[in-house]
Amino acid sequence: AQSVTQPDIHITVSEGASLELRCNYSYGATPYLFWYVQSPGQGLQLLLKYFSGDTLVQGIKGFEAEFKRSQSSFNLRKPSVHWSDAAEYFCAVGAPNSGGYQKVTFGTGTKLQVIP
Amino acid sequence: NAGVTQTPKFQVLKTGQSMTLQCAQDMNHEYMSWYRQDPGMGLRLIHYSVGAGITDQGEVPNGYNVSRSTTEDFPLRLLSAAPSQTSVYFCASSYSARGSYNEQFFGPGTRLTVL
Numbered sequence: 001a002q003s004v005t006q007p008d009i010h011i012t013v014s015e016g017a018s019l020e021l022r023c024n025y026s027y028g029a030t031p032y033l034f035w036y037v038q039s040p041g042q043g044l045q046l047l048l049k050y051f052s053g054d055t056l057v058q059g060i061k062g063f064e065a066e067f068k069r070s071q072s073s074f075n076l077r078k079p080s081v082h083w084s085d086a087a088e089y090f091c092a093v094g095a096p097n098s099g100g101y102q103k104v105t106f107g108t109g110t111k112l113q114v115i116p
Numbered sequence: 117n118a119g120v121t122q123t124p125k126f127q128v129l130k131t132g133q134s135m136t137l138q139c140a141q142d143m144n145h146e147y148m149s150w151y152r153q154d155p156g157m158g159l160r161l162i163h164y165s166v167g168a169g170i171t172d173q174g175e176v177p178n179g180y181n182v183s184r185s186t187t188e189d190f191p192l193r194l195l196s197a198a199p200s201q202t203s204v205y206f207c208a209s210s211y212s213a214r215g216s217y218n219e220q221f222f223g224p225g226t227r228l229t230v231l
Contacts, residue, residue, distance in 0.1 A: 009156070032218070043120070043206055043222030044159075090158060094218060101147075101166055101213040104220065108158040 002027040004093045006107035013081050014115050021076040021110050023091030032094035032102065033074040035065055038109075039087045047089075050074065061085070086114045118142050120223035122207050128229045129197040137192040137226050139207030147213035148190040149220070152176065152203040159206065165190055166213045197230045204228070 003026045013019050025031060032051050036044040048059025055067040065076045074091060091107040123138045141148065149164040161174030165184040179201060181193040190209075194201060204227050208220040 034219075036222075041225075043224050044208075044220075045222070046219050049219060096214075099166075102218040104161070104218065106151075106159040108156055 002031055002093045002095045002103070002105050004091050004105055004107040006089075006091055006110050008110045009108070010111045010113065012113040012115060015083050016080050019076075019078045019081045019085070019112070021089050021091075021112070023074045023076065023107060024072050025074060025091075025093045026072065027093060027095050029095070030069070032104075033065075033067060034092040034094065034104070035059065035063070035074075035076050036090045036092060036106075037061075037087050038090065044090060047076070081112075081114055083114045083116070086112055088112070120207055120209055120221050122205075122223035122226050124226060125224065126227050128231065129194070130231050131197060131199060133197050135194050135197065137194075137205055137207075137228075139190045139192065139223060140188050141190075141207075141209040141221070142188065143209065143211070143221065144187060145209035145211050145221075146187075147210045147218065147220075148184065149174070149208050150180070150182065150190070150192045151206045151208065152201075153206060153225075154203050162192065162205075164213075194228075199230045202228060202230045 005024045034049045035047040038044045050057045050067045088109045088111045090109045094102045094104040097103045120141045150162040151159040163182040165171045207223040210218045210220045
């Protein structure tokens with residue numbers, strides 16, 4: 001069974017500073033990896049996803065993530081944070097179950113606070 | 117497209133009451149799912165469906181029932197509400213549950229309180 005760990009519950013960064021949110025996964029093969037963002041009171045929105053190929057993935061809103069197989073990591077980065085990026089971020093891992101259907105497991109989330 | 121819609125947005129129940137959370141999508145998606153979100157626990161899968169007439173249990177199915185009579189609708193039924201079911205519930209859908217098409221689209225959520 002797959003699992004995903006987001007070690008940082010809460011992160012505070014200054015507006016304009018760079019950001020890195022950590023995500024580590026556990027799965028025997030190469031999984032499907034996702035980052036979602038949840039603004040207060042809203043549902044989740046996909047930022048980016050990795051299935052195969054180039055290990056550096058570009059997403060929406062200027063975010064990117066890098067898949068590192070050797071470290072079982074899929075960290076999310078942004079070079080310059082904007083106040084509107086304040087939200088909760090979820091890493092997720094997808095892998096097929098015995099029926100061939102994708103099972104997606106979410107991390108516990110990292111809440112990002114942006115200060116002026 | 118309205119995407120994924122959920123009703124109601126808020127609900128307060130008393131212990132033992134039953135109710136149905138509604139979820140609908142207009143994207144002709146094959147896969148639909150229900151999650152609950154609790155502080156510090158992320159999203160946990162309750163039930164999912166890979167097509168009309170096909171449902172299966174997720175990680176935390178106890179106390180919940182689902183059915184999928186149409187592609188569009190996937191209601192979640194609480195049989196006898198308990199305080200432990202106080203949570204925010206999200207419905208999600210994706211084009212397919214196989215391969216690379218499983219980006220999920222989420223509804224706005226239903227905040228449920230059980231007294």
